[in-house]
Amino acid sequence: MPPTPADHTAFAAQALSRVRADSPLVQCLTNSVVTGFTANVLLALGASPAMVDIPEEAGPFARIASGVLVNLGTPHAEQRSAMVEAARAAASAGTPWVLDPVAVGALPVRTALARELLELRPTVVRGNASEIIALAGAGGGGRGVDSSDGVEAAEETAHRLARETGGVVAVSGPVDLVTDGVRTVRVANGDALLTRVTGGGCALGAVMAAFAGVGEDRFASTVAAVAAYTVAAELAAKEASGPGSFAVAFLDALAALRESDITERAALS
16 A cells, blocks of 8 residues: 555654754755855754765765765856766765756756756756756746746646656656655645745755665655645744845744644644
8 A cells, every 4th residue: 555645744843853863964956146055055954064066076975975966057067077977976876865856948058957867867866847848858847947837837847757757757847746666755845035044945945865874765855855844944934024024034934844744733634
């Protein structure tokens, strides 16, 4: 019998405790706009960030990291080489790694890089609906980092992409969708203020890498990461008066997040 939403909620609560107990080392090859916020999100959650993103260091580090994030937000030439190096090393060493194909589709350099990285079979692909559709070659992308498609429009593409990579695909939106091509879970938590803070989406990819680093079931771990992250966003929004105070409150909410917050608030289906 397949796991129920209640099973996934219970797993998410336990996964949060395991992240804090194990403090997974997360290598982040991410964009220059969000580096500090991403590191602070991981620290607040209880993980350990490492922004190792230059050639000749990225590969060796990926072999010892608990999880790796490859985010294509600002892919300068040196970092592009490091990303491929890290992804190859992670795949070889069995390190789970997350591909976040930021603004893929309309922009040629990152689109070519994303397709090359996709061939290395990421553990998780995370993006908005337009990015997922474009990565699969079924569309031209959104408006820069913003999606022009709804999550449901990307569902079939996400299923196909997951089957082709043998991994998990997470589509972010008002209701997040996570699939491994067979199982699908929707997470209806979060708050719109997440979209008004730089790094709100990008840092989620790092959190997915952290959760993947402490759990063998990558699908369940990805669902857990989304649930923990979006429940914390809801709690932060209660304390915030706008984007600036939300960013601070969000870090505090992640640090204070309890298993009971997830079991009581997670809206999974």
